[in-house]
Amino acid sequence: MKIVYQAANLIDAHLVRHALEAEEIPVFLQGEALTGGMGELPLFGTILVCVPDIVWPQAKDIVDTLPLNQPVEALPDDDEAPDASQGWLPA
Template identity: 80%
Template sequence: MKVVYEAANLIDAHLVRHALEAEEIPVFLKGEALLGGMGELPLFGTILVCVPDVVWPEASDIVAALPLNQPPEPVDEEAPELPPGWLPA
C-alpha cells in the first residue's frame, strides 16, 4: 500500500476516503485509531490515506483534484433583498 494523502484531521481523511471509494478504489486509513492519543503521539497529522500500489496513480490524480486546504470562496455581498418578513431557507 502507498500513501496517497496525509490528512490534517479526521474529517479530511474521510473526505478523501469517500472520494476514492466513490471511484471504487479500496482505501485504508492508517493511524485513525491513534488520533487523540496521549503521550508521545501527536494530536494531528497521524492519519495516512493509503491505497494499493496498482491504483496509486489514479488515486493521486483524484486527490489532486479535490478542493482540500483551499480557502472558501468569497460570499456574494450583493445578495438579492428579500421582501419584509421573509427569511432565507
C-alpha cells in the same frame, strides 16, 4: 499499500476516502484510531490515506483534483445579503 494523502484531520481523511471509494478504489486509513491520543502523539497529521500499489497512480490523480487545503471564499458583505422579501430568512 502506498500513501496517497496525509490528512490534516479525520474529516479531511474521510472526504478523500469517500472520493476514492466512489471510483471503486479500496482505501485504508492508517492512524485513524490515534487521533486525539494523549502523550507524544500529535493531534493532527497522524492519518494517512493508503491505497494498493497497483491503483496508486489513479488514486493520486483523483486526490490531486480534489479541492483540499484551499481557502474558503469570503462570505458576502451585509450590503450584499439577500433581501428578506425574497422569501428566504436567516435562521
